[in-house]
Amino acid sequence: MGSLRARFSAALSTSGRPVQRRRSPRAVARCSGWWRRNPASVRPVMCVLGKNKVGKPLRWKGTSDLDGPSERPHPLIGTVDLGEVLVNEAYEGLESCEEELEAPTSVNVTGKHEVFIPNTSGEAVTAMIATTTSKVKEENTGKAEQLQNKVVFNVVFVTSEAGPYSKAGGLADVCGSLPIALAVRGHRVMVISPRYLNGVSNSEYATVSDTGIRTKVSCFGQQEVGFFHEYRAGVDWVFVDHPSFHRPGNPYGDGNGAFGDNQFRFTLLSHAACEAPLVLPLKGYTYGQSCLFIANDWHAGLIPLLLAAKYRPHGVYKDARSILVIHNLAHQGVEPATTYHNLGLPPEWYSAVEWVFPEWARTHALDKGETVNILKGAIVTVDRIVTVSEGYAWEITTSEGGCGLHELLSSRKSVLNGISNGIDVDDWDPTSDKHIPFHYSVDDFTGKAKCKAALQKELGLPIWSKCPVIGFIGRLDYQKGIDLIMTGIPELLQDDIQFIMLGTGDRQTEDWMRSMESNFKEKFRGWVGFNVPISHRITAACDILLMPSRFEPCGLNQLYAMRYGAVPVVHRTGGLRDTVENFNPHANEGRGLGTGWAFSPLTKESMLRALRLAITTFRDHKALWEGLMKRGMSRDYTWEKAASKYEQIFQWALIDPPYVR
Numbered sequence: 001m002g003s004l005r006a007r008f009s010a011a012l013s014t015s016g017r018p019v020q021r022r023r024s025p026r027a028v029a030r031c032s033g034w035w036r037r038n039p040a041s042v043r044p045v046m047c048v049l050g051k052n053k054v055g056k057p058l059r060w061k062g063t064s065d066l067d068g069p070s071e072r073p074h075p076l077i078g079t080v081d082l083g084e085v086l087v088n089e090a091y092e093g094l095e096s097c098e099e100e101l102e103a104p105t106s107v108n109v110t111g112k113h114e115v116f117i118p119n120t121s122g123e124a125v126t127a128m129i130a131t132t133t134s135k136v137k138e139e140n141t142g143k144a145e146q147l148q149n150k151v152v153f154n155v156v157f158v159t160s161e162a163g164p165y166s167k168a169g170g171l172a173d174v175c176g177s178l179p180i181a182l183a184v185r186g187h188r189v190m191v192i193s194p195r196y197l198n199g200v201s202n203s204e205y206a207t208v209s210d211t212g213i214r215t216k217v218s219c220f221g222q223q224e225v226g227f228f229h230e231y232r233a234g235v236d237w238v239f240v241d242h243p244s245f246h247r248p249g250n251p252y253g254d255g256n257g258a259f260g261d262n263q264f265r266f267t268l269l270s271h272a273a274c275e276a277p278l279v280l281p282l283k284g285y286t287y288g289q290s291c292l293f294i295a296n297d298w299h300a301g302l303i304p305l306l307l308a309a310k311y312r313p314h315g316v317y318k319d320a321r322s323i324l325v326i327h328n329l330a331h332q333g334v335e336p337a338t339t340y341h342n343l344g345l346p347p348e349w350y351s352a353v354e355w356v357f358p359e360w361a362r363t364h365a366l367d368k369g370e371t372v373n374i375l376k377g378a379i380v381t382v383d384r385i386v387t388v389s390e391g392y393a394w395e396i397t398t399s400e401g402g403c404g405l406h407e408l409l410s411s412r413k414s415v416l417n418g419i420s421n422g423i424d425v426d427d428w429d430p431t432s433d434k435h436i437p438f439h440y441s442v443d444d445f446t447g448k449a450k451c452k453a454a455l456q457k458e459l460g461l462p463i464w465s466k467c468p469v470i471g472f473i474g475r476l477d478y479q480k481g482i483d484l485i486m487t488g489i490p491e492l493l494q495d496d497i498q499f500i501m502l503g504t505g506d507r508q509t510e511d512w513m514r515s516m517e518s519n520f521k522e523k524f525r526g527w528v529g530f531n532v533p534i535s536h537r538i539t540a541a542c543d544i545l546l547m548p549s550r551f552e553p554c555g556l557n558q559l560y561a562m563r564y565g566a567v568p569v570v571h572r573t574g575g576l577r578d579t580v581e582n583f584n585p586h587a588n589e590g591r592g593l594g595t596g597w598a599f600s601p602l603t604k605e606s607m608l609r610a611l612r613l614a615i616t617t618f619r620d621h622k623a624l625w626e627g628l629m630k631r632g633m634s635r636d637y638t639w640e641k642a643a644s645k646y647e648q649i650f651q652w653a654l655i656d657p658p659y660v661r
């Protein structure tokens with residue numbers, strides 16, 4: 001191949017405009033690039049990521065004209081202020097590239113050249129990168145050195161939900177944003193989830209296209225699946241297509257409860273996900289066998305089992321590793337033992353998923369309690385386990401929080417870690433949120449007061465600015481402590497407060513919400529359904545957000561609430577304990593410390609006590625209240641910290657050999 005410089009042309013565009021081709025300029029600032037080669041065609045490709053002034057990631061495409069355009073994520077390199085946009089130093093051009101070059105290498109960039117960068121409204125801005133300053137040069141050199149030492153991974157997330165395509169709860173939020181944060185850090189990231197078509201509107205998948213690739217997977221006899229794909233925000237979003245994913249309802253069920261064939265549907269997902277890195281040539285080449293699978297919850301729990309039982313014995317995925325992320329241990333994918341033969345695992349692997357319920361949990365005299373438990377099988381065979389907060393990582397090793405799996409999880413403590421979730425700070429930003437009528441920030445709360453009045457008006461509640469509005473958003477599920485709400489809130493409504501509830505799930509609670517509305521016309525509103533814009537409007541409008549969760553692996557609503565200046569009142573459990581700092585009015589020379597109230601034990605009395613304290617503080621101690629709001633709003637909720645912790649887990653996963661029997 002020889003020197004590539006003369007043949008390489010950078011083409012930087014995220015605006016969808018025709019890619020501009022330029023000859024490679026020469027060096028001033030030192031940059032570093034990751035070169036990946038298509039094993040088949042030896043094609044190095046490159047892409048640069050940056051951030052604009054509001055922190056939105058920018059993706060610059062680098063193309064090689066060796067054999068057509070390609071793009072790959074590339075780590076951030078330095079910073080150059082272009083006036084209109086703040087970008088990370090552009091890579092453009094390289095000095096030389098030998099054919100065998102695979103590892104990070106240094107390349108040189110020079111003074112002026114044109115790039116296309118979208119500004120905050122998405123339009124392209126043509127900018128000239130002026131000669132870099134010495135500060136930038138220094139930064140570049142430092143970062144280049146850091147990046148040269150950085151290991152990048154082929155990461156494959158497997159999940160039953162990924163926002164914005166599909167969402168029933170917090171799993172979608174995490175799998176919609178953590179992969180992007182990892183891609184920004186230079187990893188090649190794929191997310192695989194089902195292509196749900198619910199028959200009403202499938203606009204979420206409008207930009208996704210059929211790869212035309214179909215593959216047969218050996219489970220439940222033999223099944224054929226297709227793959228759809230979209231490359232967005234530096235991530236390959238892959239959707240497994242099968243008729244069983246095309247039906248009304250949410251990813252797991254409909255008004256009549258959970259779908260009866262969920263084991264079938266998610267077994268398909270796991271099998272298809274194991275094939276995808278081998279068969280999908282995304283932007284030119286496959287992810288290949290050296291992958292890190294991130295299996296989220298039981299729906300992807302077969303992944304480590306399939307790697308160990310089906311692929312590795314045949315020499316495939318020998319260098320792959322798997323990490324199980326537990327978002328909710330209460331759901332384990334348990335079905336009768338007779339379904340084992342459908343899972344596509346060899347008969348001798350039965351014991352890995354075998355799960356026998358204790359006698360007290362069996363339903364009748366002839367019930368032997370024999371089941372297959374997919375999550376259990378994953379815990380046994382996976383290389384590492386992550387839960388979504390440190391508190392929950394400990395709780396699941398106790399008999400109270402382990403949902404029957406605590407002993408097994410305790411036995412795997414050495415590979416178990418907790419990492420608190422971040423949030424999508426672009427999606428959840430009170431200064432620019434498209435779902436809320438007024439914007440506000442930590443420096444000016446006027447917009448929040450207007451949001452409150454607007455929601456009161458929208459819901460037909462009296463517009464009382466001095467009346468604290470308490471919100472609840474979440475699945476109407478035993479986990480979320482709705483029984484406590486149902487017993488405690490009618491008592492609280494004797495006081496001058498308003499309570500707004502958004503949720504769907506348990507039918508009885510939905511009926512209770514409707515009856516509360518007619519009993520407390522001026523004080524209670526219940527919105528039955530799943531509605532993302534309304535969830536943003538409630539978060540922006542309410543003064544207090546209640547989360548009396550029985551257990552909470554991490555919880556996202558308390559994070560959204562704090563970012564929006566709504567003070568959380570939570571049960572002190574799991575991730576809520578880790579993320580909500582209990583308010584101490586005396587600390588900090590009487591100015592107070594903390595971001596909310598974390599009550600314990602989980603009783604109606606202790607919940608009401610915390611709520612009454614919050615209400616009194618809201619009414620009578622304005623300065624303390626503003627302090628609470630400000631501290632919550634100023635915290636760092638980005639994914640960056642969590643993403644770097646995940647990277648550490650990736651490295652640990654690779655240190656140990658994979659699970660073999």
Ligand SMILES: Nc1ncnc2c1ncn2[C@@H]1O[C@H](COP(=O)(O)OP(=O)(O)O[C@H]2O[C@H](CO)[C@@H](O)[C@H](O)[C@H]2O)[C@@H](O)[C@H]1O
Nearest residue numbers: 169170171327474503529530531532535552553554555556
């Ligand atoms: N009716 C409705 N309308 C609109 N939006 C609604 C809604 N009901 C819920 N939501 C949204 O769904 C998400 C719920 O996230 P949570 O983390 O609070 O809970 P969940 O139990 O689903 O997630 C599990 O996984 C996540 C991610 O790891 C963990 O944080 C959590 O503890 C664990 O139980 C939030 O974005 C919320 O706004």
